[in-house]
Amino acid sequence: MPGAPDHRIAYTALQPGTPVQTSDGYDFATVQAVLVDEKVSVFDGIVVETAEGARFVDADQVASIYTTHVRTTLSREQARNLALPEASTLIDVKPPRSMAARLGRMFGRRKL
Template structure:
């Protein structure tokens, strides 16, 4: 007999292939939301997590809670109770990676690397 459950027919993919609107599932398979966007720094291949749309607004799922990503869904290790307690994204600004912002050997580059969060900049709207 062939197993046609979503878990057996979905092909695993990398986080870089995730698209907006992909279902996000709790560990029991119930849908807890849909992907809004992936939080990543592709220059250093860092997956931080995903922002998801839920019935209570946009929430953050940390990379540690993402079990596996397939063509059909993001399978998390969250229980339904964990999903209810997901935090809202922190801050009001959206940041993008900018590895060249504080590059070089100059004094301002050194201060940028020492006192600011390297690799991130404000997104231009």
């Protein structure tokens, strides 16, 4: 939405397709999946889709998450050299949820 303000959000609200940026604001990828270690409820990172395919961005490399984008601590060079996601890294992938489903759960509404 043009002109809409950016608001920080939690990783739990991050949606696939959200642009991912380097530390200087260059868009280099989009979010493909959010990785969460469900055993300890910890954000583990994101799998992003780049021009070269899927890559892994560790949680320590994510500076901030907004409604409109994810800002990383990566330089453009570091973003070009991200590792492939490994099976051992994919602890648990948080499935995308619709806003209606989230609001329904918040207010105790059942799916009809």
